[in-house]
Amino acid sequence: MQLYNTLSAEERALLIEQAGQNRLTLSFYAYAKIENPQQFRDELFLAWSHLNALGRIYVAQEGINAQMSVPAEGFEALRATLEAYDFMKGIRLNVAVEQDDMSFLKLTVKVRSKIVADGLKDSSFDATDIGIHLKAKEFNEMLSDPNTVVIDMRNHYESEIGHFEGAITPDVDTFRESLPIIEAQLAEHKEDKNLLMYCTGGIRCEKASAFFKHKGFQNVYQLEGGIIEYTRQIKEEGLQSKFIGKNFVFDHRLGERITDDIIANCHQCGQPCDTHVNCANEACHLLFIQCDDCAEKMHHCCSDECVAVIQLPEDEQRAMRRGVQKGNLIFKKGKSDALKFKNERNVFDEIVPVKVSAVTKIRKKRIEKKKLIGRVEHYFTKASVGQFSIENEAITLGDILVVVGPTTGEQRLDLQQMMVNGVVVQQAQVGDKMTLSLDFRVRKSDLLYKIQA
Incomplete structure (x- = not known):
């Protein structure tokens, strides 16, 4: 089985x-x-x-x-x-x-021991005694109530690229950190304020609503279905979105655009940007925000040190990280000292609506039709040459190709010169081993695609 x-x-x-x-x-x-x-x-x-x-x-x-x-x-x-x-x-x-x-x-x-790690050891806590669920229209109405305090129950790297207007966005790395911080900051408002919470899909604010009721808060509400369901409802009902920016998601997309507002900045140059990436150095894999220009300049890495590492042969990279536990770096979420424009703030100084910058250029994922035509066989480090096996369709000079891999990311190239068996050719046929010079590193088994006209 x-x-x-x-x-x-x-x-x-x-x-x-x-x-x-x-x-x-x-x-x-x-x-x-x-x-x-x-x-x-x-x-x-x-x-x-x-x-x-x-x-x-x-x-x-x-x-x-x-x-x-x-x-x-x-x-x-x-x-x-x-x-x-x-x-x-x-x-x-x-x-x-x-x-x-x-x-x-x-x-x-x-x-797991829990589906949402909360750090709670109180046996009297009942996770099923939850707050009142609100649909999108009801949520928007309560947001406009001056007696409402809206809390983002997500982590700082999520709220950094998108959040509801006027929301308190705790500067935390984990859900468990946010619970005692919010309780302490709002301790004087257990009876006179509406505590309105939201998260990505509802699971975290569901547990949080039970926690705050357990701690004596009287008016506890949560967004039903989280940001995902809210977005569906406002589109279906023609409502105004009170959420601005992008919704962070935990798959390889790392974000869904909700509105055209960009409220974050590139962590390396400071330009308006809300595109999360992982550092190309597998021993680092740091999550941070990087614009297209910095991605090209830094070879998709978070620091010069990581750029140097990815230029080494793969066996040397594996040897360097063997036995070294660096998994925690993955979860530093933009807090690395290597990032000049990382986001640091005290969100409890005052509760006011954010001011959204007027930005017209938004980095959007290309929607293109591409066909798988081969894969990487070898990369010659000193010569910066990649060898590809052509498996499904011939390629010709002038074709636009894309190399895709877990570490390589998605690298595009305009095919201007290539060789087969040491000879410069105009076309590589199915079954050929084709080589070409590259200005980026590829890995064995990376996939080679051709953009279809």
Whole structure:
């Protein structure tokens, strides 16, 4: 009985590309008492494997928290696997604002002690005694009430690129940090203020609402379905969006645009930008905001030190990081000393609406049709030359190619010169080993695509 992934991310990406199916990215959660989380986990993994569902899912005795990708035609079949359990009958599935077939490339279902780490050890705390749910229209109305305090229950790197007007945005790295900070700052307003909370999909403010009720707050409300459901409702009902900027998401997209406002800046040059990236140095992988110009200048890295590392042969890079635990760097979320324009603030100084800069140029993902034509066979470091196997279609000088890989990212090139068997050619045929000079590093098994006209 297979209860684990057998394909790499690269192999899965190839299968998705070849299948040609439209996929949906979605999320859901449910608080419940699960007696045997491990058995529950195994049952879900088997059911979802048959549906070609992918994603990152956590289960615990307190419930389930999931972000997933599923073939569009299998959406109802996925729902059926959930509603086989009584506590998930009628569960709301939050479908992403922007779709990407490659949002998840593996199915990971993990058993955790909690589906939302809260740091609480109070046995009298009841996570099911929650606040009042508000739909988008009701949420907008309560936002305009002067007796309302709106709290962003997400982390600083999420609220940095987008949040509701006038929201308190705690400068924290984790959910558990925000609970005592907010409680202390609002201790004098337990009875006279409406405490209005929101998060990405609802799971964090659901637990937070129960926490604040437990701590004596009288008027506790939360945005039903989070920012994802709010966005769907305002579009459907023609309402004004009180959320500005982008909604951070926890798949490879790292964000969904809600409005055209840019409220963040590049962490390296300070220019208006709200595009999160991970440092190309695998030993770092720091999450930070980087504009196109800095991405080109810094080779998609966060620092000069990381740029130097990625120029080394792959075996040397592996040797450097072997046995060194640097996973915490992934979660520093823009707080590295290498970043000159990192965001630091004290959000409790005053509660006022933010002022949005008027910015016209917004970095948007290119929507292009591309065809998989081959993959990287080798990279010759000293010569800065890549060797590619041409597998599915011939390429000709003048073609626009894209090299894609987990570390390489997405690198475009205008094909002006290439060689096959040491000879300069105009066209490389299927079966050829083609080489060309590159101004960026590629890795073995990176995929080679051709942009279709």
